[in-house]
Amino acid sequence: MVNATNSWLSYPNGNWIELSHRNTDPAVNVTGWNIITGTAQTFSLDAGFSGRDSGSGLLIDSESYVVLSTPPTSGQMLINGDTISLVNASGNIVDSVSWSANFGSNRTAIPTDANLPAQPMMISGWATPAMANPNQMSSSVNESADFRISELMPNPVGSDSNLYPEGEWVEIVNVGNDTASFQGWKIRDGRNTSLALDSQSIPGLNESISSDWELDAGEHLVVWRNGRAMSLQNSGDAVSLIDNQGEVVQTLVYSLTPLNSTLVSGNDIADEWTHSPWPTPGYANPLFDNPYTGATTLEVNEVMPQCTGGNLGIDGDWLEIHNTDSVTINLSRWLVVADSGDAMVLQSLYLQHYAAGVAYDRSDWWNLDAGEYAVLIPENNGFLSNFDEMIDLRDPNGDVRQEVVWSTSENCRSIEGDASAWSEDWLNTMWPTPGDENPEPTPWDPEDPVWFTKVMPGQIYNRDNEFIEITNMGNGVLNLAGWHLNRIKSDGTGNSGTFNGLNLQPGESVTLTQSPTNLSEDGGINAVDMNQFLDYSPWMYDSGSSLQLISPDGVIADTFVYGNGLATVSGWTGPAVSTPPTSTQGLIFMRGDGCNDITDTNTSADWEFRWMRLGASMFCDSGVFSTTGSLEPMASPDGSLYQFTEWLDGSTTELHIHVCELMSNDIVAKLIQLSQANVDITIILEEDPFEEEEDLYKIRGMAYELYAGGITVYWMGNPRGENAPPAPYQYIHSKIAVRDGESVWIGSGNIKESTFPAGDYPSNRDWGLVINSQDVAQLVMSRMLWDENLSHPHLNSYSVMDPTTGKPSGWTSYGPSGLEAVPPTITPPVISGDFTGQVLTCPDDCVSGIINLLDSANTSIELSLQGFDMGWHWGFGDNPMVDAIERALARGVAVRLLINGYYVNYDDDIRDTVNHFNNQWNRTDGYDATAILMAPAERITKLHNKGVIVDGESVLISSINWNSNAILRNREMGIVIHNEQLAGWYLSSFEEDWNRLDIYTDTDGDNMP
Structure with missing residues (x-):
């Protein structure tokens, strides 16, 4: 015993070694003898024996x-492999085992042949200290x-020690010719x-x-354990019947x-006892052929x-058996044995007969007709292991007729294999067909x-988490057996x-990778181990x-x-x-938009729509909504702080x-x-925004204020830890909020004084919108809750002690500004009624969403933008939004671009975009295209907006700057509303x-006076 549960306890608990004097020589004196392990640990026999x-x-x-106790204080045998040698007083090795x-917890090992020295070890059926091995x-x-x-019933349903009428029991019978008394008799287990x-x-x-103490000749009596100490070991045992004189009679x-x-x-008194067709407590045992001579062509199918x-109408585990013979097979006493040693006899309690896939009952349950199926349904749902399992089908004589092995399984996916190929892994069926x-x-x-x-x-x-996703785009079930994956x-x-x-079912995808665990941890992708499904990965x-x-046929x-x-x-x-x-x-090439727009032209065009990063979301629900509610527009700086705090x-x-x-001092205080x-x-805040050191200091300090005020604060940024994946997003640049699951605020500006100025201070021009609709709120929340999932490596909980993002050194609270939030000069309307729209999420669907909006234009497009980079540095090919605008112009749509001119002298792209509108599209191509730089006003410093108006009927409010970095790399959100009154206000x-x-x-950006 090298791995006792309580190894530190004294015998009979703890670890121990049993010695036996194997022949008829006189007694042996073992003074000065030792047992020495492979690591030179020494157990002295002079310490005396704890059992004999x-x-x-x-x-x-x-x-x-005799038994020598070996507590850890005297030495240590290695659990996973060791050699111990018995050394006499002269230093000679008498015996050794390895x-x-x-062996497992509380399991003992014994020599395969107890009468020969240096024999291989085997796991014992049960522990037998100071007595013969099993x-x-x-x-x-x-x-x-x-x-x-x-x-005897050693392994009943439920606990072996349950009280009568459950638990273990032993039946005795009077085999004599006369009535006899059993008073004083006992039953003894292998542990005495x-x-x-x-x-x-x-x-x-x-x-x-x-x-009451008497049994008539031929009468049977059931003796119940009834919670007492004597036990019948499920791993095997020796059981004795003791008469009233203390003599062993059996x-x-x-x-x-x-x-x-x-x-x-069984057949002979010296044989191991064998299993009965069914229990008969208190009655004569059923008759059965022993040895069994019937057909043996039963198979697990x-x-x-x-x-x-x-x-499927069957709860939990099951296995199907099939009679492949031309004669009926008697199922009684056939066995299914699991790798754990657990076994089941085919009995009516566990068997369900089938004909053509339909279950039915038959009184002679033990008969399985030629060609028919039956299903064995274990009462213990853990009988079959999900992984790394081997089961035997044994005939009534105990001979193994079939072995079934599998290394993995999926929930509610049955497996099948070649009944004659015992060592081959069983694999998924196309679908479960119990009884057919x-x-x-x-x-x-x-x-x-x-x-x-x-x-x-x-x-x-x-991390070995590169992957390939394959999708069945057809209408039928696809079995990939025999298919080839070539890498050239x-x-x-x-x-x-x-x-x-x-x-693969129709429309089903499978992701193949070398490390499903790492891929799931790093990117939340469920995958299978390609090594289990491919002979070469x-x-x-x-x-x-x-x-x-x-x-398989080479196509x-x-x-x-x-x-x-x-x-x-x-x-x-x-x-x-x-x-x-x-x-x-962590760069993922994706076919089409990854959702519904997928083509197969066998060219790069199929794949050059957009790419994504490991760990990024993939929303495929279109984001389209139709609802009833109310809309409240806002445009900073006029009353924006007042409107937002009122909403809060x-x-x-x-x-x-x-x-x-x-x-914002005032908004932080309000929160x-x-x-x-x-x-x-x-x-959720951006962990590393593109700001000057002074602003970063305030951002970190305000995050601390929020956290200290009992608010849950997360940073979205870089995953932490060794070998962490890159962040799926460059920045979180969204500006969105949901209140009570019923109301949404979305805007183009950050929550700071440049969007929500205190008093009548100047700020940026930004648009915002309150949408009072549970439908829209729940749709937006589906995106936000995905981002709030802490299992994403790029989402980090706020920590005061973090040296970079924690509480800044010397930070003191700003407190509210003390200035009154001024209402809008003209009260914005509250627009009630039915409206439709679409939620856009970057980088998931905002490209297609914006393009669809532009492509819907019939008469006019107004663009109110902080910037418009007409290049497409981070994407494939040309800027698709530029192409969409040009298509609109070609249809005769008038397009006006109002762009921020604050940085025009520092960013040539601004002037290039304006010139493209005015010179290329307008003067050269003759389109109705105009672009101007916005002039500031007394309270408007610069244009920070990201708004679009189409045909005076639809409006986009968003955080999305018009460049490839924002659209393809940032987490951004926008909402399109189709409502003429709302569009008119903007x-x-x-x-x-x-x-x-x-x-x-x-x-006009032409550098002319």
Whole structure:
């Protein structure tokens, strides 16, 4: 015993070593003898023995057993592998044994042959300190005794020690010719613990009535453990019947204990006891052929290792058996044995018969007709392991007729395999078919396409989490067994892996990776281990390669080429997919928009819509809504602080705010006030905004104020820790909030004085909007809650002690400004009624959302923008929004661009954009396009807006700057509202800014007076 649960306790608990004197020589004196381990740990026999079956002192009698206790204080045997040697006083090795694996907790190991030295070790069925090992025992009986054990239940349903009428029991029978008394008799287990036959073990026995102690000839009696100490070990045991003189009249030995099945005598008294067809407590045992001579062509045909919440009419695990013979097979006493040693006898309690897949009952349940199926449903739902399992199907003689192995399984996905290939892993069926023939995959039809849909060739450093996503785009179930995944290097050489089986339902995708755990931790992607489904797993080059998916009959189903991969391979046309100017670590190539807009032209155009980063979201619900509610517009600086704090004051239960920067003194004070009034507030801020040191200091300080005020604060930024993945977003640049799950605020400006000025101070021109609609609020919250999921590595909880983002050194609270929030000069309308719109989320769907908005224009487009970079540095090809504007101009739509001129002398892109509108599109192409730089006003410092108005009917309010970094790399949000009255209000604001002139602003951006 090298791994006792309580190894520090004294014998009979703790660790110990048993010695035996194996021959008939005189007693051996072991004074000065030692046991020495492979690591030179020494146990002295001079310490004396803690247990023995005979003798005393340091003399070991012939054919006797002694036990040496080995607590950790005296030395340590290695659990996972060691050698121990018995060394006599002269230093000679008398015997040695070795082991190379953990036997398990509280399990003992014994030599395979106890009568020979230096034998390999095997796990014992049960511990037998100071007595013969289980493999040295045999059953025996005193033929002259009146009573014998006739049946025993060592492994009942429920706990073995349950009280009557549950738990373990032993049946005895009077085999004599006359009535006999069992008073004073006992049953003893292999650990010498006895169970007296009395009124506690025999419920209903009246000990004061002598006749109650008697059994007539042939009469049976059930003796119940009834919670007492004597136990029948499930791993095997020796059980003895003791007469009233203390003599052993019968000993039986067993090793296999099927659940809820009894054991009875086999062919010979010395044999191990064997399992009965069914329990018969208190009655004669059923007759059965022993040995079994019937057909042995029964097979396990399908296994369901795990199923929670399935809809097959069977709860939990099950396995299907099939009679492949031409004759009926008697199922009684057939066994299914798990790798753990747990076993089940095929009994009516667990069996369900089927005909053509339909369950039915039959009185002769033990008969399985030729070609029919039955399903074994274990009462213990843990009988079949989900992973790394092996089960045996054994005939009634105990001979193994089939082995089934599997290394992994999926919930409610059954597995199948070749019944004759015992060592091969079983794999998923196409779908579960309990009681019926397993479905066969149909040959692949090229009309049912199978495509690569996402590829991440660049693993996170040391994480082995590069992946390939394959999607069944067809209408039928696809079994990938026999399909090939080819990887071709740029020099034309390649490697190929063959799938051993993987089913994809129509529209279903599978992600293959070397490390599913790391991919899930770093990016939240559920994947399978490609090593389990491919005989070779081709890893990908960061710099580029070619991938091909090939059907079993050699047809190329899809090809993908990226970077410097070989673009001349079959199934591909034109250049490879280009690599964006960014790190390939965690870079995901994506087909189409990753949702619904997916094409297959076998060119790079299929893949050059946009790319994404590992860990980024993928919203595919379109964000479109139709609702009833009210709309409240705002335009800073006029009354913006007043309107926003009024909106905040309406909070009663919860408030969620996601914004790049939050540093308004008055709004921070308001949020703390709301938190103290038991409003649950959650805020996400950008961890490293692009600001000067002084502003960063205030941002960190305000975050501390919010945190100290009881508000949950998160930073969105870089994942922490060694080998952490890159952040999926460059910045969180959103400006959005949801109040009580019913109202949304969205804006173009950060929550600071430049958007929400105190008093009548000047600030930026920004647009904002309050949307009072539960529908819209819940849609927006679905995005915000995704971002608030702490399992994302890029979301970090606020920590006061963080040296970078914690409380700044010397920070003191600003407190509110003390200035009154001034209402708007003209009260904005509250627009009530029905309206429609769309929530846009960058980088998920904002490109397509903005393009669709521009493409919907019939008459006019007004753009009120902080900036408009007409290039597309971070994307593929040309700027798709520039293309959409040009399409609108070609349709005769008038397009006006109002752009921020504050930085025109420092950023040439501003003047280039204005000139493109005015010179290229207007003067050269003849389109109705005009662009001007906005002139400031007394209270308007510069244009910080990101607004769009289309046809005077639709308006976009957002945080989205018009450049590829914002749209493709930032977390941004916008909302389109289709409402003419609302669009008209913003159009008035636009016209005010458009028509404002001064003597300083170069309105048309031409550098001319």
